[in-house]
Amino acid sequence: MMMNKLSAIGLAALLASSTVAVAQDDTSKKLYLGVGNTSAEYWTQMIWGATQVMESVGGTVEVIGNDFDPQKSLQNIGAITAPGCEGCIFTWFPDSPAFTKTFVEKIADAGGFITTLWNRAEEIHPWDTAAEAWVANISFDGVDAGYQNGMALCNAMGGTGEIVVLQGVLDNAPAKQRTMGLEKAIAECPGMTVLEMQVGSWQQAPAQDITRTWLTKYGDRIKGIVGQNDAMALGAVAALREAGLAGKVFVTGTDGSSDVVKLIETGEMLSTMSGLNEYQGAIAAALAYGARTGDIKLSDLTEAQRDFFVQQILITKENATEFLARKPDPKDYTYEAIKADFWAKSAGQIPNGVN
């Protein structure tokens, strides 16, 4: 029991010491950035972009990792807003579109501003839901990614051939968008037919197991493999290597991760779609900050300015080397630089029916 008491004191001390460290800094200059995790290329690039913007105005970024768990996201937002958070600014990745409404409404209740990334339910938009707090929703065009990769595959196969598709987690919007885009490509390229689709859950190892099984099931009928993200595409390439087919079967991914771009350089992969990841982080941070400082008047914004895609580029053998060599210049990511034209790199309003 003595030990119990001691550890109770220890527990209190641990929590108190860690929590006392909280500096009550100026809420207008601190961005709460909710991300999936901090250990993947996309996220680090996005965080970098947001951090550049906030540091350019003398502010800070507090990164919150939610491990793609909406419940954890909800608890974290709750923890930040509960003690009071008038005028706080947020850029948040809602782990599931089902929760986007709850998140923005919570932040609206607390009197904060939020920009969301990637996920919203089809029926809700920044201008009709918590419109005074939800500044914008910023995503990449998954349909376009699916379509462009699909067309690249079609062209590489010479217009005919059977392909297999590694899907992401089924109820994630990007998975569905990329499938829609692929279907659009198939409609334009009727010679390309899908043998089978399976769920690789965005992960490399399951994708590798599935591809290996496909290779024994269909043998050399498979001419192309669509990986709906780069990790699954890497799994497919690994399985192809085992079968000595790497470079002979065309593989596409999406994300533009450097590993995949290197494979595109060497010819083991065909293409991947890369968003302007740093820019997405930067614009999201800048819009939230702008709304907070009054640089942006939300009521003046058009729908296309509050719910839009950021540009992306298809990487193939032609531009792979150039893509790898590029290095984002912090000067392009200051608040002032972005503010000059917030929507310079918008790829247009998000259409209906893709979420």
Added chain:
Amino acid sequence: MDATLRFLRRNGAVLVLLVILAAVSTAAPGILRWRAINSLLQDNAPMLILIVGATLPILLGCLDLSIAAMASLAAVSAALLSPVLGSASVPVVVGGAAALGGLQGWLIGRLQVPSFVISLGALGIFKGVAMYLTGANMVGITPGIWIYDLLGSRSFGMSNSFLLVLIVAGLFAAMLKFTNLGRNIYAFGANEIAVYISGVRRDMVRSFAFATSAGCAALGGIMMISQTMFASATVAGSLLLPALVGVVVGGTAISGGVGGVLSSLIGGLIAILIRVGVTISGLPPESQDVAFGITILIAVALTTDRAKIGVVK
């Protein structure tokens, strides 16, 4: 002195809750505002009701791994049924969930397959059915159905969802204390065979426990969509581990027979506060999980009454 010690041991969970509350509110005094507390309770009401429900199978020494999948399935079903049935969709879904849970409990006895396996299988089945029902799409709730509006709003200044959690937990606590069924549940957890030979209907007790855990899970799913207004096949999928953590932090023994619904509720509150503390601590995101994990371990060490547990497994 002895009395103090006994008091400390019996109320370990409450004390830990107070200690953590004190620590967190020192760092962020705003957390003590009614509005803040209310908002935390409302957000976490779905998790808390899952914790309440999950306690009963654990009191038997069983484990129900299907609760989070059931919550998602219930959310999806309620959303799909609400245009047709309106508010009646809630009792229909909760009743259906309880029936499925009861079936699980009954199958454990009939097939003599451990609950871990049955509920793991059920997890897969519920997830698959939810996926199939929605075609992996989101389903929105038709606005204006009073029961969802009710769950999403407040009375007496308190979240209705959390009030419902309190009512359900209170009912179960009373059931455990004052009814024959409650007595049988504790005894079942302590020695299943002796209870069987005492003439207790084993299958019935087990079915009841699993029906309540599934019914509570369904309520949790419904509370969740009353906040989100959207359901998907994985909407509550991540609630399983937090729910189990809550039960254990409250001092309910995994081996069965020891603990209770109110302890679990307190355990859930402890887990929520630890999460709040870790998030507002300003620790880098990478260390937050480590801090959470270690603090939870310490909390469990403090709340478990080891005197009642035999061999620790």
Added chain:
Amino acid sequence: MSKLLQSQGPLLALLGLVLLFSVITDSFASWGNLGAVLEAAAIPAVVAIGLTFVLMQASIDLSVEGVASLANIILAITIANSVTATDIGLWAVPLVLGVGLAIGATSGAISIYVRMPSLIVTLGMWLTTVGLAALLYPGRLPQILDTRITGLAIGKVWGLSWIVYLTLALIIMALLVEKHTRFGRMCRAIGENEPVLVMSGIKVIRHKIAAFALAGGCYAAAGILMGARIGVGNTQSGVGLLFPSIAACVLGGTLLSGGHGGVRQSMIGVLILVTLRNGLIMVGVDPLLQSALEGAVIILAVAGSTWHLRRKIRVIK
């Protein structure tokens, strides 16, 4: 026949699945697909070996995914890689295994000395190791450049990668440990009746900590093999290993209540699960329904293979 059913229920379930898929698909029964099944089974098998020793003692270990991910990251940043300058060569392997052993031993020691159920200790350890993996992540995805590691997945002998052979070697070692060492024999005995062993002066605490350490070592080995397979250090690499591994052990007859089963049984369980996944793809089942079918098969397989054990006075938890 009934004797056979009693002792070999899971094996028969496996054969039944193989037969079923062979009849209803053309491509299932082929050498190529056998290879595919074995490759897919290798890493879960390594995890299941470790879990088996813990489960036999009637404890449980949920830290699988965290430890495997952490091991994978440590391997990737200490061996020749594309991000950090550190390169300790193959010393990374014993280092990683040592970390796994130490984490396992820590879980075991906490569970025993602080008298907390292993379920909750290893749950905490799971969260903690996931966090540690994220802490150690060097900012960019480290590609493993040491070909002695990546070659394990790429190099083939008789159509199978070295990963499969290493796994086989581990299985044989585990079987020898289980059958012929005092530690191995004591694992099941601890699960059956720990107090008697304590009274007999058996160093039960040592055996229990050893089982957790061994398990941690196995998860670390799985993390290394995963590194070989995916060629990078990824904080998510262990995700999805836990529940299938536990399900596999239980499917094979290693009961959660302890005192039963063993490495051989768990390996059969792994094969049942992997064969099922493979077969469902071969049949081309709608991905939406796959998890439902898997769930149903898990229940039916365990029910079928333990049907003969049904007794009114059996304790089922």
Added chain:
Amino acid sequence: MTAFSLEGISKRFGEVTALDNVSLSLNEGEVLGLIGQNGSGKSTIMKVMAGLHRPDSGVVKVGGRAVQLRSPAEAALAGIGLVHQEQSLIQALSVAENLFLDKPAGSTWAGVYRWNSLRDRAKAQLDKVELDIDPFTPVSALSFGQRQMVELAKVLSLEELVHGHLVILFDEPTAVLNPPEIQALFGQIRRIKHRSSVVFVSHRMDEILDISDRVYVMSDGRNVATRDRDAVNPDELYELMVGRQRVNRKDRKPREAHIGAEPALTLNHVTVPGEIEDISLKLAPGEILGLIGVQGSGAETILRTVFGMADDWQGKIEYFGAPLDIDTPAQAVAKGIGYLPAERKTEGMIRNTSVSENVAITYGWQHGRGAGLISRAKERGMIEGWVRKLAIKTPSIAHRIDNLSGGNQQKVVLSKWLFGKTLKVLMLDHPTRGLDPGARSDLFAVIRELADQGLAILLVGDTLDEVLTLSDSIIVMKDGRVSARIEGVQAAPPSEEDLVKAMV
């Protein structure tokens, strides 16, 4: 020559003094019979000798030297071994491994078993107890009698391990043995006397008198008498132990049974494959029907079949004239049938739970407020009544049952059946196993009273004496069949020899 001695040993558990300044000395080659009621401290004294408990004060001496026995392993090194009352073998392990489980030299090299060496050493031990089985047989495949012999062999392997004199402790070894097995055990004890001293605990006076050289009597944690066998007066020992005369058949008036005309329970050609065959019997209200047979004769199976616990059975069971169509104990209880299992710890008591919950588990609802609500206040009074009536020694009814002595636990388990209002048939499976004579006679009186109140009682007895004392009629079982039926036992008791002949 004193081989072993305890001097002024005291041991307390919380508030309870288990041993109060106890001294004991054991001569070389001597068998000391240790008797006492349950809770008199004899189990504790055995555990102190075996290194399972450490005394609070006092000295333990082996061969005249003071020693500290910190664990069973240290006790073993000092040549002291305990043959456990309860089965202490690990079923998952082979006989050979079990034999050397608690020995430091376990035929291992760097943790790896050397199977050949282990087999030879195990074989040698099994030969000592004349057990002809493969040393690598798993214990789960052995019969109870065989297991007890393995337990003995396990302790006897100290002979090779320790060079000096041995002290072998037997804690109620005969509880689960049948008469031939008991004789075999006594043969072993006599054989090992040449280099061992033996302490032998039993509840059965005849056994104590048969095997002991001296008798050591305990009561309330003290040694109240030590007698040489030749000077023993059993009645005096009983008086010392329990403070009352033995309940003796000769002294007892035959019970005046009021047996009902219509049978409460009728079994017609009941068969449980592999266990019992073609059993028919009738039991009337007010009657006590005794079943007796050696271990495995199937007497217990009859009770469990009636109680709905058999997995598979054929035949017909009638209950007050109507077919008894049940599949679970719950259904049996609903009809008014009760069953007291022999395995108290695993099947009888609900561990980690209070006395009152153990009593109220079955019929508590009958004293409740209806609608499934229970009334603890109302229960309390009734439970306290039963605690007094059965003389259950417990500080309070909220006390945990685990902390009571075996006899008191058994009384608690029995009272759960007496707690209800609807019981018509009570089946007792070895109800007095492990009970001291005082508790036994208490229980006998209760059983008789219950029958007088019209309860039909089916009893599987622990001893011949018990069955003869209580029963109105007796059925003797042998190999799953009825081998003899005796009616009118109270009027014309059969001889014990006749019964034994029918049993074996």
